Amino acid sequence: MDQAVIGRVKRVNGPVVTVSGITNASMMELVYIGEYRLIGEIVKLEGSSATVQVYEDTTGLAPEDPVYTSGGPLCVELGPGLIGSIYDGIQRPLEALRASGGDFIGRGQSANSISHKQKWSFHRTMEEGSTVSGGSIIGYVDENSNIKHKIMVSPFCKGGKLVDLAPDGEYDVTQVIANVLGADGRKTAVRMSHKWPIRKSRPVQSHMSLSVPLITGQRVIDVLFPLAKGGTVAIPGGFGTGKTMTQHAIASWCDADLIVYVGCGERGNEMTDVLREFPTLIDPRTGRSLMERTILIANTSNMPVSAREASIYTGITIAEYYRDMGYHIALMADSTSRWAEALRELGGRMEEMPAEEGFPAYLPTRIAEFYERAGYMKNLNGTEGSVSVIGAVSPPGGDFSEPVTQHTKRFVRCFWGLDKGLASARHYPAISWLTSYSEYVPDLRSWWDRKSNGAWEADRTAIMSLLQQEVRLSQVVKLVGSDALPDSQNFILSVCDLFKTAFLQQNAFDDEDKYCNADKQLKMLRLIMLYYELGSKAIKAGSTLIKVKRLKVVQDLARMRFSKDLGDLEQRLRSSMRALEEAYDR
Amino acid sequence: MTDSQRIRLSGREYRGLERIDGSLVFMKNTHPVGYNELVQITDKDGNIRSGQVLDTSDEAVCVQVFDGTSALNLPDTRMVFMGEPITLGVTDKMLGRVMDGLGNMRDGNAAPMAEARRDVNGSPINPTARIYPRDFIQTGISCIDGMTTLIQGQKLPIFSANGLDHNILAAQIARQAKVRGADSDFAIVFVAMGIKYDTAQFFIDSFESSGVLDNVALFLSLADDPSIERLITPKSALTLAEFLAFDKGKQVLVIMTDMTNYCESLREISTLRGEIPSRKGYPGYLYSNLAELYERSGKIEGREGSITQLPILTMPNDDISHPIPDLTGYITEGQIVFSRQLASKGVYPPVDVLPSLSRLMKDGIGEGMTRSDHPHLSNQLFASYSHVKDVRNLASVIGEEELTDLDRCYMRFGEFFEQRFLKQGTNEDRSIEQTLDLGWKALGFLPREELSRLSEDEIDSHYTAAEA
């Protein structure tokens, strides 16, 4: 290779390499080190020495090894062909690496992130001579049957007149398909792909307010703790409480146009699971395979720690790129704690002063910057799109008072706290109705109320209040047994029990129940509240709790999540209750 | 300097250390030495030890010595930098042999001829090359087969505590484990880290008495061996395991005990180097370091074999939130958790099923794999047994006589579940059908309406109410 040498290795300490004799380099510049041309990034400059964070295993690297410049920061390549791919943390395509390097990931391997050979059928949507600026859409290709991939002028471009526009036809991503003639008379080439530095958010016109829910098909989320399109949420939970399953479920069934799934420092098999399963799952909205709306970033726990740090930026940059085309993206990061730990490990190797629990003092800033990249935006080109961020957090010992959970909580507006006790009783999803919250409820109220004629809000408030009462009542039961409570109060306990089994639980492996559409959610909630209303009345009229609970229709309510349509459940509920009541009216 | 130039310098011998600190030695004025390089250290009497470069700069090289530094002195110690990472010569002839942490024969006999040399650090398996593990391993132990099913290619640790029967269980699993209907070529790699001689001997005897010793490779780094050797032991062992599984097509079971000792050695080195600790003095990279071991399991597309890992760790102070079990649980595909309380009730194996989990179970059980009622049945058992805990608490407050009839049913269910389902003999090998039928028998103590996790059909075909 013919890159210029800009310095020599002075010290190697794991993924952190000190370079001396630096002549010309800038912060965050991408460099290549040693004979294998290992990829690294300059994270500190001091006089003639620099500290480089290396994205690959540094075994064998030695003092005096040369350091080459790349001339720019770490970028991702953005263009058609991203969808359906699986990348490592610095956007190396894992399928291609396997084809060239075998089943194990070796060092110094590289391949183009998107194919430079594949031809795409380009359709222009702008005229020659139009005025364009950064972000302008000049045409599109059909990336697949779901996604029209808009071809945009790079946001870095100052703008000008669109000239030399190629006719509709087949092009690869490296070909120049137009030029932008600037006011200074200089031409900037436009290709179907462009590069963007991962640590810089892509510019937008403005942030818009959030008012549309991201429907996840998970009842506990959509009804109790909803997320807005463009919103941010944290899912903290100890190991085995269901972070990954929740992320997978949302990635499978939510109503985003595109999913970017970042496996950050987690298990290899979990990425394999997605990779093997998604192509066989059908998106209920489009009828197409889920892989046709998914991009995977896999930097598993045994892959180099610096690339783990980069992986979430790689993911969110790709998400922003599709947002700029006017799409709604959901980005999952599993787990942001591993990313924070990568920061800690690298910080430690650079001998930085640690703050809490060894984490660097800039941890909160980094977390904030990351979540800030979410939002519902008016894009530079006038389209609207959103990036919603769903971040898993893995607190040590499952204790939410640790720094990553606490700081994340400051910067997200929705919180799905996973509960160890629920998980061990196999109540899934183990999202606690006591510790979770969503600040989006007021923003989303009008959307839901339009859909349900106001029932969403009324029923939601009612059930939340029953759940609160349940906490108090079960304290009493724990001390003196349930016999001490009157039937009317024991009935509240049993309604809450029913709500938990019949509504909150949702088995991700059940073919019918893994996904529940918004209409069915509303109906199920209504039925349970109706059961409460009518049951309370019957008990007041003189019936007993046992009689109410033993109604056949109650068994059917408990299993209603497994049937596609709820049929005559409401009628049967009403008539059984009426019969009970009448027995006492006389 | 290019790598090839450096390789010429590799092999040159230097004499005289700058500093010795615990198991670390420092040397100045060497040629540029590569990170992670293998080092040969010779003491004044000519004894050779092995080490690895932990930090290298133009000023000094820091080397960790796996055989410990005792009896080394500054002036007479000689070092050779080998210009390559630590490798292990591998062959299936290592089955039936006893080795140390670096793969040297402990019995003093000649080492078998290696078929290949492999870097002990391994390389990450490309996620696109993996096959998602699905094959059910019947261990013959109800709490595992029924509730936390082991899958071929899984990493499933035992979280135990001092004085509990984890070794007996691990040996029983090794003896009884089989994939039904498959006649496979299996091997066991046994990794001892800092355990006592008699514990290692117990395993050897158990392998011997079941006639499998010839299929077992033992890597022993015992309590009286240098603690630093434990850091390399699992890497050597997993390197052989990978060779056996992915080159030779064997179904390999790796038993690693005790991971707690491994982590302590890691902490020792980290403290010595003055690194910033995270929790309880363990280094911030403990997670990544453990992941580099545990992720060396699974199955690869187009290759016959598999690596199933059964790491054993003792939870310090019986505390599951201690960094060692905690980080392990975040990496492995589930965990089998021991309970001192069950052990004291005489239940073997004393597995607390509630915090236990097998993440790969979902795809390995049910119709065509175990039995169609298995998923819902285990789900129901978990849910009902977790309610038993509440009822027992209530009973201890208000007294058993005051319990409602329903609560009394739960008490009897709980007794049966622990004493008949969980508890079994150390040589008892139950079929999965026996296990599931026992589960139904336990549910017989509960009224039918309580079984909301099961379908009506399943209840109709398997449920019989227990006699009062």
Ligand SMILES: Nc1ncnc2c1ncn2[C@@H]1O[C@H](COP(=O)(O)OP(=O)(O)O)[C@@H](O)[C@H]1O
């Ligand atoms: N919604 C769900 N439905 C069914 N099982 C679930 C669900 N959520 C979690 N589980 C069970 O819990 C296990 C652990 O979940 P996982 O998401 O991997 O936990 P985490 O990522 O928090 O460690 C899974 O393997 C699965 O058995």
Ligand SMILES: [Mg+2]
């Ligand atoms: Mg997870």
